[in-house]
Amino acid sequence: MAGNSLESLLAWMNGSSQMRGWDLIVALEGGKINLGLQQDHITRLSQGTDLGAITGSVGIPDTTITHYLTGFRLAAPALSFEHASLQSIRASLSLTVVEGVHMMVDHTAQGQKKVLSLSALDPLDGSQVTLDLTMAADARRVMLDLANSEDVLLKMFLAPAEQREVGKLFQRWFQALDTDRRVYTLGSFPDEGNPFMFTRGIDVRTQARDVQALAPGTVNEDGAVLLFTHMVDGRSGSFPGDDSGFRYLIPDDDAQQTYSGTALFSQALIHRAAFGHAVVQLLEEAEFERTVDQNGVLAKMVAKRGALQAMAGSYQSVDYEFESEAFSLPAAGGALPLTVEFAQNEVSQRWQGTFSLSFRYRPSGGTTWSAHTATFNINLQHEFRLSADESGVSAMEGELFVPYTDTQEVSHVSGLPGTIEPKELEQIKDFVANTVKRAILERFATTLTTTSSETFLAGMEIVGRSIAQPSHVSLPFDLAMFGQINTSGSSFSIVEQQPTVAAGGRLQLSTEPVHAGLRWSVENFSGSGSNPGEIDEQTGLYQAPPAHAISGTFNRVLVIASDPLSGERSVTLVSVLANPITANPQIQLCYHGQRVELSAGHLDGSALGWSVKNPVAGESGTVVVSDKPDGDHTYIAGPQVPAKTYVLDEIEVSQGTQTQSAYVLVLQREPGAAVRPVENPDLPEGQIQLQAFINNQPQNGQWSLPLGGPGSIDASSGLYSDDFAAKERFVLIAVSVDGGDFGTFEGYIILPLPLSDFPSVLDALAH
The missing domain is CATH 2.60.40.10 (Immunoglobulins)
Structure with missing residues (x-):
């Protein structure tokens, strides 16, 4: 939202409440939340409590295709705001795939299973899992629980049906995880300190910074998470509509200062938190009866027990010197128990109590003391208001004052002799009133504060050990704090x-x-x-x-x-x-004349060159820029070569002297020989026995590795041995069977590496 300056936000808030009935609204910038999620992810990785390595298989309905995913690891979830709404508790997330091997396996009509493609994803050429979920919240915390995921998609596929079906594998994985792995706490409010600042409920929404700037289908973190909060003595408010004119709460048009978080505290809350907490601390063993208004908001507190304990003191009137002993003023006795009434922007306190006081006094400069223990009625009235601090020292200042009234503050009940002159009695009553009010003010001096909001915000925990630090505080009407979210909980x-x-x-x-x-x-x-x-x-x-x-x-x-x-x-x-270029699929199967999609990434994002390495005229295909949405490059297979069973093209991706290769195996006709692994539990790890079949009958053949490796194979027996130091994630193995008068039959098999990581795939290929 252009022009969303601090000054314009304060002008929007000036003179009227924008809280819509909520006690507290906190806005957290999406980029900082995502940075915190990254930090949290790093902590989880170091503790072994991340999402783990996702492995499984998914068959695509109405097809012969099964997708096998092995060792898929996801980066931190990131919030996206392309569907942000102040009317919805749904959030959009994306999780980058940083590691994993994907294989697409086809179950042919002849009963043969074969690997159609194998991709090894890494940080250079990964994919994304996208999902929607309902954000969860309780009295203190706002959470992302991946068990609530809906519409989970793996974006590496072009077909929406495949994205959804494989997405269900991730959804099931999330739901089976322990709570500490699948739940991310975006923020939590403190549960200690001022009890009037304890939260009772949180409703979470999202808001895009500039709706017009969002591109459809993009992952956009340019927005904010909003926590609409009500406290223990407050109520839930209403939510602004998306077109209601409710402002984006984080200033973004200030050349002198950057902001990433905003907290708005209602006038009613800051008055309750300041004066209510001070009154509770005023009394020893305090207990109050609370009354709420028609909206469920705290309106009145009446003392049921407790007492004001005052220390011994002294006082100088016009004509006398007074000294008092310690005394106790019961809060629940007398004509009117200590009563506190809360309005939106002020608090009033009334108290008509009866108490006994032991004191002595003498004329100023005199030497003879008169001592008495007497009972008095006292009628106290105070009002408290918070207002903007015009001096600029702080955001606001509190004013505690005694409203003008004709009602006498102190009256004598008993204990004083009837011979006391009226003028003398008036000075005694002034002394009593001053002594009680001084005891109250001395206690308020340490308990009545305007900083409860700052203390509360300092106790808020944001994901990734982040903290909110206000740099500008103002009271245009409600209390507004603007500042930064500092990640990692440190100053750097x-x-x-x-x-x-x-x-x-x-x-x-x-x-x-x-x-x-x-x-x-x-x-x-x-x-x-x-x-x-x-x-x-x-x-x-x-x-x-x-x-x-x-x-x-x-x-x-x-x-x-x-x-x-x-x-x-x-x-x-x-x-x-290990290599600054990644290309996928590392190997892919297709038929002559077909097109297959390829992708690649470079460490620094440089443009890459694509070519068919050592092309053979009349056999090799070509590589062109993809015309698919989000596509990279497309390999177009050449025309059929009748004399061959297959053509193997090497696609070279380069940037300067750096290169990486991917391979396409182009079938010219159906291979005459089928190859399957043979179960042999006696083989050591890293070895596999292969068998060639013609018409389902086992045959002897000559085995070879068309790419020269990795690993090795016994040319006559078909026993393959893995190379544990190899970085390739697949091996292509070919076999040639002498069919006598029927000629030579050729076959092949693609195996994932290392063999020990893919038992389910090898089992599928064997049956």
């Missing part, structure tokens, strides 16, 4: 959030603000077999390990910046890529 944070770096590369890390004396360190996650690399303890310069020291295609490490003096620290997640 690492600027580079979840960066990627190539093997052997360097990455300079820094903090905002710059913080002297930091100590930098790097560590692996538990169970990682990779070298984590090194970091300069003083400068934060990270040196990634070489490619051969990385297990698999990439590794993730924690980089920590810590202050040894304060104990504060900030953490980021660094992904180290």
Whole structure:
């Protein structure tokens, strides 16, 4: 929303309430919430309480296709505001797939199962899981519970039916997780401190910063999460309509200051919290009867028990010096128990009590004391208001005053001799009134404060150990606090959030603000077999390990910046890529003349070159830019080559001297030989026995690896041995069977690697 400045927001709030009946409205910027979710995700990874590795299979209805997903790991959930609404509690989330192997397996009419494609996703070329869910809230917390997910889609597929069906696998996975893995607490309010500031209920909504700027179908974090809150003595309000003119509450048009959070406290709440809490602390063993208005909001408190305890003191009137002993003023006795009445922008206190006071007095400068123990009635009235602090020292100031009235404050009941002169009696009553009011004011001096809102906000916990820190506080009508959400709960944070770096590369890390004396360190996650690399303890310069020291295609490490003096620290997640280019599918099957989609990513987002490596005229296909929505490139297979069973094209993706390859196996006709794994429990891990079949009859053949690896195969027996150091995630194995007079029969099989990670796929291919 252009022009949404601090000044314009304050002008909108000036003179009238925009709270719509709520006690508190908190707006948290979406980008900061997502940054907090990232920090929370890093903590979960380090503790082993993340979503885990998602593995499973899904058959697509009315097709012969089954999708196998193995080791799918998701990044932190991120809120998206393209469907934000002040009228709905639904939220849109996206979770990036940072790791996983996907295979599409076809069950042919001949009963043969074959891998149609294999993709190895990583941070360079992943996918996204998108979903909607109903945000949950209780009296104190606002949560995202992935068990509530609906419309879960895996976006790596073009067909909506496949996106939905595979999305159901993720939905079932979320629902089966323990609470501590699937629930993310976006924010929680304190449950200690001022009891008038305890929350009773929270309703959560989302609001886009600029609805017109949202592009359909995009993931957009340009919005805010709004917490509409009522306190223990308040009520639920109403929600503004999306077209009601309710402003986006976070200023975004200020050249001098950036804001990422806003908190609005109603006038009624800040008066209750200030004076109500002070009155409760005024009395010893206080107990009040509470009365609410027709809306359920606290209107009156009447003391049922408790007493004001006053210390001994002294007083100087016009003609006399007084000294009093400690006394107790019961709050529930007398003509009118201590009664507090709350209005929207003021509080009144009335109290007509009876008490006994022991005191002595003498004429000023005299030496002879007169001592008495007497009983008095006292009629106290006070009013309390909060107003803007015109001095500018703070946002608001409190005013406690005694309204003008003809009613006498103190009257004598008994205990004083009847010979006391009327003038003397009036000074005694002045002394009694002053003594009681002074006892009240002395107690209020330590308990009646205007800072309960700041204290409350300081106790709010935001996801990722983030905290809200107001930098501008004002009282245009309700109390408005504008400020920043600082992630990690520290005064500094690492600027580079979840960066990627190539093997052997360097990455300079820094903090905002710059913080002297930091100590930098790097560590692996538990169970990682990779070298984590090194970091300069003083400068934060990270040196990634070489490619051969990385297990698999990439590794993730924690980089920590810590202050040894304060104990504060900030953490980021660094992904180290063995190859700066990723291309998918790594291998794909199609028939002559068909088109298949390919995708690739580069570490720094550079444009990539695509080509068919060593093309064979009349056989090889071509690569063109995809015309599909969100597509990358398309491989178009060449015409049929009658003399061959298949053509194997290598697609090379390059950027400068850096290259990565993907392969397309183009069938020219149905292979005459089928290949299936043979169950053999006696084989060691990493080996698999293959068998060729013709017309379902086992045959001997000559085995080979068309790509030269990875691993090795016995040419005569078909025993394949995995290469545990290989970074490839598949192997293509071919067989040639001598059919005598019928000629040579060829066949192939695509196997995922390492073999031990894919028992369900291998089992499916064997049957």
